[in-house]
Amino acid sequence: MEYLVTLLDTDFLGKAAGIWLAFFGIVTALLAFDLGVLHKDDQEIGVKASLLLSVGYISFALMFGAWVWWYLGAQSGMAYFTGFMIEKSLSMGNVFVIALIFGFFAIPRQYQHRVLFWGILGVIILRAIMIGLGATLVSQFGWVLYLFGAFLVFTGIKMWIIADHVPDIGNNPVLKFLRKRIRVTTGLRGNAFWVREPDPVTGKVERWATPLFLALVLIEFVDLVFAVDSVPAIFAITTDPFIVYTSNIFAILGLRALYFALAAMIHRFKYLKYALALVLVFIGTKIFLVGFIGKFPPVISLTVTFGLIAGGVLFSLWKTRSQQPASQMP
Numbered sequence: 001m002e003y004l005v006t007l008l009d010t011d012f013l014g015k016a017a018g019i020w021l022a023f024f025g026i027v028t029a030l031l032a033f034d035l036g037v038l039h040k041d042d043q044e045i046g047v048k049a050s051l052l053l054s055v056g057y058i059s060f061a062l063m064f065g066a067w068v069w070w071y072l073g074a075q076s077g078m079a080y081f082t083g084f085m086i087e088k089s090l091s092m093g094n095v096f097v098i099a100l101i102f103g104f105f106a107i108p109r110q111y112q113h114r115v116l117f118w119g120i121l122g123v124i125i126l127r128a129i130m131i132g133l134g135a136t137l138v139s140q141f142g143w144v145l146y147l148f149g150a151f152l153v154f155t156g157i158k159m160w161i162i163a164d165h166v167p168d169i170g171n172n173p174v175l176k177f178l179r180k181r182i183r184v185t186t187g188l189r190g191n192a193f194w195v196r197e198p199d200p201v202t203g204k205v206e207r208w209a210t211p212l213f214l215a216l217v218l219i220e221f222v223d224l225v226f227a228v229d230s231v232p233a234i235f236a237i238t239t240d241p242f243i244v245y246t247s248n249i250f251a252i253l254g255l256r257a258l259y260f261a262l263a264a265m266i267h268r269f270k271y272l273k274y275a276l277a278l279v280l281v282f283i284g285t286k287i288f289l290v291g292f293i294g295k296f297p298p299v300i301s302l303t304v305t306f307g308l309i310a311g312g313v314l315f316s317l318w319k320t321r322s323q324q325p326a327s328q329m330p
Contacts, residue, residue, distance in 0.1 A: 034117065090275055112259075
């Protein structure tokens with residue numbers, strides 16, 4: 001028993017191992033309940049169910065943030081909520097691209113939750129690697145934060161310029177690479193990612209990937225691309241790996257749950273990308289201003305971030321109040 005207590009108190013990336021285990025326990029329980037109870041069978045998720053599930057995830061995220069505030073202090077609490085808000089907002093772009101991917105492969109709504117769920121597991125691992133690497137670099141080389149700042153300013157300006165750009169899924173280099181190197185069925189095979197079928201040329205039974213697997217890989221790739229923006233943005237708010245990682249994961253969990261509601265009205269958030277571009281420029285610039293005016297109080301970062309995002313959402317909803325969706329999801 002004494003050994004277990006000592007193990008739980010062992011420092012891991014600046015926090016006791018027991019705190020990390022508690023967080024992973026919460027995430028595991030949420031995912032197990034989601035897949036094992038709520039969605040153990042393939043089914044189409046409606047807007048109402050999507051909203052209710054998202055409210056549940058967001059409630060857990062807010063309760064966890066309240067605990068961070070109480071246990072680790074107000075500064076950590078504000079950093080968590082700022083990171084959560086930034087990740088949640090930046091991931092809105094994911095919704096648009098994910099909808100395009102599902103449409104490109106003609107994935108029925110009843111199978112989309114399965115792809116998103118398994119995608120979450122990949123996100124948890126990929127974000128852990130990226131954040132662990134980022135934390136190591138920042139702790140060893142303080143000047144890396146200035147690289148993050150410059151990258152965020154550059155990304156923010158680029159996001160503003162290409163805000164109306166629509167990705168071409170068919171010409172995605174990852175998709176081209178996969179199609180050249182693995183066998184892919186011409187259509188879906190239910191909810192399977194892989195199947196064994198005879199080769200039409202040789203007659204030999206081979207292992208084939210399905211379009212569902214290609215959709216999963218592309219969604220993971222998209223998340224990796226978006227993480228290149230969001231992870232440095234949160235490191236610019238706090239260098240605490242625990243705050244960075246937990247705010248990231250809770251934001252992504254809630255957004256995937258909200259996907260089915262947001263995808264139907266993504267056209268209403270047309271101008272949010274411009275607000276997000278300003279957020280990235282603000283956060284990147286803030287890093288360089290520290291040497292002149294000192295460190296920004298967390299409350300200012302939280303207030304400015306919230307104000308820009310809220311302004312982008314409200315302006316988008318007002319400007320698109322009479323618009324209809326350009327297309328329906330499959």
